[in-house]
Amino acid sequence: xxxxxxxxxxxxxxxxxxxxxxxxxxxxxxxNKWIGTRGTSPYGNSGYNPEGVRIGGESTHNRAIKVWDxxxxxxxxxxxxxxxxxxxxxxxxxxxxxxxxxxxxxDLDATIEGTARQGWLDIQMRPERHNAVKLLLFLDVGGSMDxxxxxxxxxxxAATAEFKNMEFFYFHNCPYEGVWKDNRRRFAERTPLWDxxxxxxxxxxxxxxxxxxxxxxxxxxxxxxxxxxxxEAGAVWLQRLTNTYPAAVWLxxxxxxxxxxxxxxxxxxxxxxxxxxxxxxxxxDEAMRELTRKR
Numbered sequence: 001x002x003x004x005x006x007x008x009x010x011x012x013x014x015x016x017x018x019x020x021x022x023x024x025x026x027x028x029x030x031x032n033k034w035i036g037t038r039g040t041s042p043y044g045n046s047g048y049n050p051e052g053v054r055i056g057g058e059s060t061h062n063r064a065i066k067v068w069d070x071x072x073x074x075x076x077x078x079x080x081x082x083x084x085x086x087x088x089x090x091x092x093x094x095x096x097x098x099x100x101x102x103x104x105x106x107d108l109d110a111t112i113e114g115t116a117r118q119g120w121l122d123i124q125m126r127p128e129r130h131n132a133v134k135l136l137l138f139l140d141v142g143g144s145m146d147x148x149x150x151x152x153x154x155x156x157x158a159a160t161a162e163f164k165n166m167e168f169f170y171f172h173n174c175p176y177e178g179v180w181k182d183n184r185r186r187f188a189e190r191t192p193l194w195d196x197x198x199x200x201x202x203x204x205x206x207x208x209x210x211x212x213x214x215x216x217x218x219x220x221x222x223x224x225x226x227x228x229x230x231x232e233a234g235a236v237w238l239q240r241l242t243n244t245y246p247a248a249v250w251l252x253x254x255x256x257x258x259x260x261x262x263x264x265x266x267x268x269x270x271x272x273x274x275x276x277x278x279x280x281x282x283x284x285d286e287a288m289r290e291l292t293r294k295r
Contacts (some may be wrong), residue, residue: 009219010224017053073142073170073183087158090281092287094133094205135159136200136245137168138175140210141183143226148253151279152209155251159207167200173214174234174268175241176225193237197244204290207244209279211254212268214259220269248272249287253279 020035035041107126114122132207137159139152169179169191178190192233217224219234242248252267256278259265269276275290277283 010221012052014223031152037085038252042076055230057288058160073172073186074269075170075183087154087281087284088162088289091158091162094135094140094291107209124187132165133163134165134204135163135191136204136206137166137208138171138179138206138208138241139168140173140208141170143211144211145253148211148279151253155209167204168213169196171210172211174219175192175208176228176230176234177232177237193240197240202244204245204247206241206248207287207291208241208248208250208272210250210252210264212252212276213254213262213282214264216267219271235267235271238268242272246273247291249290250276251283252276256283 004008024035044176050286102168105126107124111122111128114124137156139156145152156168159168169181170183172184173177173191177193179196180186180190182189191228215224218226219238222231222233223229224233248274252265254262258274259269265276275287275288277290
């Protein structure tokens with residue numbers, strides 16, 4: 001393994017892949033050049049190379065700088081019963097109550113006061129009191145997020161119960177130009193991220209949930225996405241999100257003490273201006289305090 005050398009820069013690696021695709025005529029296994037399986041070729045899967053492009057297959061050494069793959073994701077279940085109500089309690093720090101909408105709740109104090117003053121029954125109604133905070137929830141799904149599905153479902157369920165004004169979208173690894181609401185139709189029914197930025201006002205609180213674990217090129221370079229060619233780098237879209245929504249945090253299910261080992265986590269944390277918090281009760285409490293400060 002020590003004898004295997006890196007191919008060089010992102011541009012050189014992708015240019016070489018283009019040449020291999022044009023030249024290769026059949027399937028290869030165990031080689032060191034062609035796109036195939038096993039072996040030490042930088043292109044393919046199930047082998048070893050310190051800096052290659054994984055095409056299909058499963059990750060073995062977590063060294064690929066880019067992945068070409070089509071994955072199947074499933075929707076998170078926001079009706080799932082929480083294993084603990086503490087997540088809800090942590091989210092309740094982000095509250096600003098208001099009475100808006102139709103007057104469909106009995107105002108007992110006003111009814112008593114009006115009845116005493118008028119001398120007859122004076123029924124007074126008022127709008128229901130609810131949390132007026134507006135929340136945008138972005139959820140990373142698939143791939144390295146699969147081990148965290150249960151935890152994310154609990155968060156999703158709690159947020160759905162706590163926030164009346166909540167919109168959610170899915171993304172994979174890093175937000176790009178399109179997000180979606182149904183993983184089964186994520187290629188057919190995508191919402192342009194520009195539409196999200198223009199539709200939902202600056203007063204929305206933005207919460208992104210993901211492990212931020214990916215090839216750094218998925219964040220820093222056009223074309224770095226796993227499933228499509230993104231014309232603009234993920235970092236560009238992440239900066240647009242945080243510029244539009246000043247009250248923004250990133251929740252990471254990976255323990256905080258492990259973040260320093262991942263280059264992509266360090267990059268995302270920097271883009272978030274250090275507003276990344278672990279997806280724990282203590283981390284949620286920190287994140288809600290941060291969002292509360294940003295009015």
